[in-house]
Each structure stands twice: as C-alpha cells, then as structure tokens.
Amino acid sequence: MDLELWEQKMGEYRQQIEKEIDRWTPKATEKPATLHAAMRHSLEAGGKRLRPVLVCACADCFSNEANPLPAAAAVECLHTYTLIHDDLPSMDDSDLRRGRPTCHKVYGEAAAVLAGDALLTLAFEIIGRGYENRPDLAAKAFTELARATGSRQLVGGQMDDIENEGLEISADTLAHINAKKTGALIAVSCVIGGIIGEADPATIESLRAYGLALGSAFQVIDDILDSTGSDEDLGKTSGRDEANGKITFVTLEGLETAQARARRETEEALNHLNKIEGDTDFLRTLTERLLARAS
Numbered sequence: 001m002d003l004e005l006w007e008q009k010m011g012e013y014r015q016q017i018e019k020e021i022d023r024w025t026p027k028a029t030e031k032p033a034t035l036h037a038a039m040r041h042s043l044e045a046g047g048k049r050l051r052p053v054l055v056c057a058c059a060d061c062f063s064n065e066a067n068p069l070p071a072a073a074a075v076e077c078l079h080t081y082t083l084i085h086d087d088l089p090s091m092d093d094s095d096l097r098r099g100r101p102t103c104h105k106v107y108g109e110a111a112a113v114l115a116g117d118a119l120l121t122l123a124f125e126i127i128g129r130g131y132e133n134r135p136d137l138a139a140k141a142f143t144e145l146a147r148a149t150g151s152r153q154l155v156g157g158q159m160d161d162i163e164n165e166g167l168e169i170s171a172d173t174l175a176h177i178n179a180k181k182t183g184a185l186i187a188v189s190c191v192i193g194g195i196i197g198e199a200d201p202a203t204i205e206s207l208r209a210y211g212l213a214l215g216s217a218f219q220v221i222d223d224i225l226d227s228t229g230s231d232e233d234l235g236k237t238s239g240r241d242e243a244n245g246k247i248t249f250v251t252l253e254g255l256e257t258a259q260a261r262a263r264r265e266t267e268e269a270l271n272h273l274n275k276i277e278g279d280t281d282f283l284r285t286l287t288e289r290l291l292a293r294a295s
Helices: 003-024 033-043 050-059 069-086 103-107 109-130 135-149 154-163 171-196 201-228 249-253 255-273 281-292
Strands: none
Touching (some): 033 069, 033 103, 033 109, 050 171, 050 201, 069 109, 069 154, 069 171, 109 135, 135 154, 135 171, 171 201, 171 249, 201 249, 201 255, 201 281
C-alpha cells in the first residue's frame, strides 16, 4: 500500500477511535471524580492504538454493515486496564507510560487499581450497549474477548511472567508467555474485527492466526526497543525488563537473534494474511511497518 495513503488511513482510524473512546468514557468531573480522572489520564495518553486499529482494519476487509468503533473502543479500554495494572508497584513498578507519569504515580495505587477495574468492566458495557441492535455480534464479541483476556490467556500470561522473573527459562516457555500475555489480545482484536465484518468462520480463524503471529512479533519488537530505545522514543520507562530481571528474547538470545526472530514472526503473520479474501493491503503495510521499528 502506498505509504502516504496508509498514513492517511491510520490517522483517520486513530481520530475516529479517539472520539469513540471519549464518547463512552465518563467525564473527569463526574463523581467519583478522582476515579474518572484516573481512567481518562491513562486512556487519553494516546499510544499507538494498535489493537483498536486492528479491530477497524480487520472489519473493513469485508463488506460490513456494523460499526466497528464501539468494539475498537472496548478493546482499548481493556488494553489500558492491563497497562495500569502492569505498571503498579506490585508488578513492574513503572514511572512512565505513553509519555506521561503512570496512573498510580499521579492518583495513588488504590485509585489506579480501581481505574483499571472500571476500564475492564466498561469494555464489556460498551460492547453490550454498542451492539444492542445486533445481539448476535455482541454475544460473539463478548465470548471471544472474555476468553482471550481471562486466566487461561492474558491474565494467566501475566501470572506466568511474574512467576518466571529471575529464573532461567527456555525460548519455548518465553514464547508461550508472550503468546498469552501479548498475543491473545492482539489476536482477539483481529477476530472481533472479523466478527463485526461478518467474515466466515474459516476467515476468522485465519485472522486469529495472523493476530497471534503479529502479537509474537510485536512482543519481540517491543523487547528490542526496550533494550535499544530511550524513554523519549518509547513513551515509557526504557530498560525496565533488564532492571527487573525479566527474561526477554534480547536477554535470552541476543539482539541480532531477536531481530531475526521478529522477522520470522512477521513473515508468518504476512503468510496468514495471504489466506484472507478481502482488501488486506492496510494490514500488510501495518505489519511491515511494525517490523521496521526494530531494524
């Protein structure tokens, strides 16, 4: 896809997503104001918006009549909840996220925990209310999102990550943690986009496979950038993985081997895109652009 057209489309997606998030999130002045301000503090910090963009872009591969934006906003609310909790002193104890102080640094640990809880529940409210006229789509999205982010996937991956800190683990174990902690939410973003676009079951499974491969690549790329980037470049505290004794593919295999792994995972994601009938040019360029960040 022409890079200028891709950047224009990405900008359009992000603008629409920001408006949708604002539409569903309580105003910072609404009581309890501290809680709602904490929620907005983390949501409005921006970020790449990769997951909600994937919802919209995957839906747009097909002739969809349903609006993907409520689902996109729901996914971003859920993702932001995971970041708030991930940054807590009991987890990664991070000071910076998306270019601004982390939620607990501004509002305190208790408010940050509650802000994460509120965003998690808001995500499911948005899906329920956003697709009241299409309960079939809402039910499928509910189920997929809950399954991908519960104890067997995303939350379980976080637990595995914590329990393996400081231990010697294999590349297979690390890949398994990444698939649950990062890949599951990226994959379900693609799947929900397919659901909203009313893709057939085989295509939805291809989207799932694409998302899992993309998620694996994304995590390796994120680890590379954590090792090589600055706080200003990343919008979050760099070097936290090494400081916390976390094993990543950079610390386990070295930078060059990690970069090669990111290229392999990216190629696998692109191969899955080839199985999807529809306009996947935007997704293909997005996938290639993510890899370019770590080259």
